[in-house]
Amino acid sequence: MKRHSLVALTLPLVSVLLVGACSAPSSSNDASEQNGLACANYAGTWELFLEVDDSDCNGFGKQLKQVFVVEQQQCELSIDSGVTGDINGQQITWSVPSVRIDGGELSYASATAEILDGKITGSYLWEWSNSAYYCSGSTTVKGRILPEQEAASAELGEFDLTPPHPLLSPAENTTAHTFTVMAKQAEQVYLAGEMSDWRPDVFQMKANGDGSWSITLYLAPGAWQYKFVIDGNWIADENNERAVDDSRGGFNSVLVIGEESPLLSANPEIAHGEVVDARFASSALNKASPYAVYLPPNYHASEQRYPLVVLLHGYGSNYQQWLVDGKVQHLMDNLIAKQAIKPFILLMPSGEQSYYTGEYEQLIMQELLPSIREQYRIKPGAQNSAISGVSMGGAGAFYLAHKYPEQFGLSVPLSGYFDMSIYRDFTWQNFTMQSALYLYCGEDDHTSFQSNQRLVEQLENHKAEFTYTTAEGGHTWRYWNGISAQFLSQISAFFHP
Structure with missing residues (x-):
């Protein structure tokens, strides 16, 4: 199928870097100096909303909210991830160090932001590559500097705002099916298959307390091939006898909702x-x-x-x-x-x-x-x-x-x-x-x-x-x-x- 076995980029990690590249102003009106000119003070607690387009890297996109603290020394901004930004009027140009992630290098072609009347907008172009694969993507950012009262009670961190997958909710002409697997020593278990376009990180299963993990999806009629991904290992469903050759020396489990098309039999x-x-x-x-x-x-x-x-x-x-x-x-x-x-x-x-x-x-x-x-x-x-x-x-x-x-x-x-x-x-x-x-x-x-x-x-x-x-x-x-x-x-x- 794919030419390379690239695992989709870990978007939360990507976005942390992008947040460093997406700057926001502070509530202070103090000024710093740059070449004899005053720079507005943009230090403070920032609240940013990110739209990540990673489609070229085999992703489905991500919507995130991040709240973090920005410090300022004269006309330079910084956050604790090592990202720095130079202030030039209302424009900020960010220097984002490259980082190793998912077996490749993530770097930024450009990272800029603009601050106007306390509102932050930004756009960032990034690239990921290893010895066999190259892809690129972009992130758009909107946000603000929180007033001191809001900043004092704000919860710092990253929050996933991506809408839930539609297969997690009932819909017309769908049937609920609960997938269950026993994995007592597992730390993470996912369901992957035709329902996730074979992405391994879309449907995270929940631990039930007895060593089993489960997830319920609402599926349309027909055949669905799938596997469980247990701590990174792809495993067929041992409780489902219906399976097909996966062309890699193993099998994909097959669930049939209702009846399969008679043309295929x-x-x-x-x-x-x-x-x-x-x-x-x-x-x-x-x-x-x-x-x-x-x-x-x-x-x-x-x-x-x-x-x-x-x-x-x-x-x-x-x-x-x-x-x-x-x-x-x-x-x-x-x-x-x-x-x-x-x-x-x-x-x-x-x-x-x-x-x-x-x-x-x-x-x-x-x-x-x-x-x-x-x-x-x-x-x-x-x-x-x-x-x-x-x-x-x-x-x-x-x-x-x-x-x-x-x-x-x-x-x-x-x-x-x-x-x-x-x-x-x-x-x-x-x-x-x-x-x-x-x-x-x-x-x-x-x-x-x-x-x-x-x-x-x-x-x-x-x-x-x-x-x-x-x-x-x-x-x-x-x-x-x-x-x-x-x-x-x-x-x-x-x-x-």
Whole structure:
């Protein structure tokens, strides 16, 4: 899914630094000197309200209140975190030391504030990076210096004002479910899964006093994959027998609220296609690479030729992801039986963590595709071939369709993680997109939504033709399963205009 295993920045720690960068005036009217000019006295107890935008760092944002003491020596402000600020009239420029946090370095590109009539406004641009990942964000600040009477009784510290997650409250068409896990020695336990967009720090569970921890969520119908995060360790629910392979040597637990969509289940009353699991001896990899092929119902009973769709898996997963999590074989069978789509063949290759460049690009484009076209009855021409994928696979679907328009007439990236710097031979200079392009992304996707927005902006700047469909949903198979019938129908319509 994600390219890197970056844990979302610990916002309370980030905001403490930003508070140092967000200055406020004091209630005193004394003045200090700077270059012979008087500086207003801004020392005192400050009350600040922060809006943190960390979406580029895989966060959901944060709203905080902080109350703290600011000291002043002449025309310099300081707080006990080591942040200092230079006063120039009503403007304050802050010097914020960089700090190590979450395995990387947090630094500030700019940090300024303005004080006018006792009101404080500020904006701060910050960056986080390690050896493999870079992201940036901003914080806006509004606040005031508390009058002496209020300051005397004010509680110092940081207070989280972020609205509670909507799944913690009842809503129409939801069912309450209480998740419980026994963890007697644990210090912190969280519930993580499709309900949190797989973020590990959204739903903190409460200790019950007997060694168990629990939390109640209000969930919409359908399947929800999840795990418990116990003191940083991800663990499946041992009391839930329903589970799926997590592609990392373990399992995700699955809770079904109500009934799952019948499109995602095998129907014994209809004709079924065939899934062929095979291996290809690759010269590019110097090893055998596994792949799967879906053949539509009655493939062997006729001489008919079919269009081809290549489905790419996500980062950290494997070629079976579309079968295990995507249940695409059941979708195809059911949609064909309902005559919602016309039959086509699916190829699901292995890409490991390659982003479908280098040796795996060579495997797919120069070795496996020619072999599959020779082995199976596939219609020739780009007008009869499409490519799609999720997350890393979505980016690969865009990249390969752009590079090989003679091979793919249509590209359908689903929540693609579009870090185009990964693709060394890709450039926006003189960009054209010959293949048709249908983009999808969930609006609650903290991994890919921002990169999709940036890609769309670039496509618009280059006057490329494309469609971009967003809807409620995260970077999860719950979202992708929910749109699968739609995008498979679009692909069928492309093959049969």
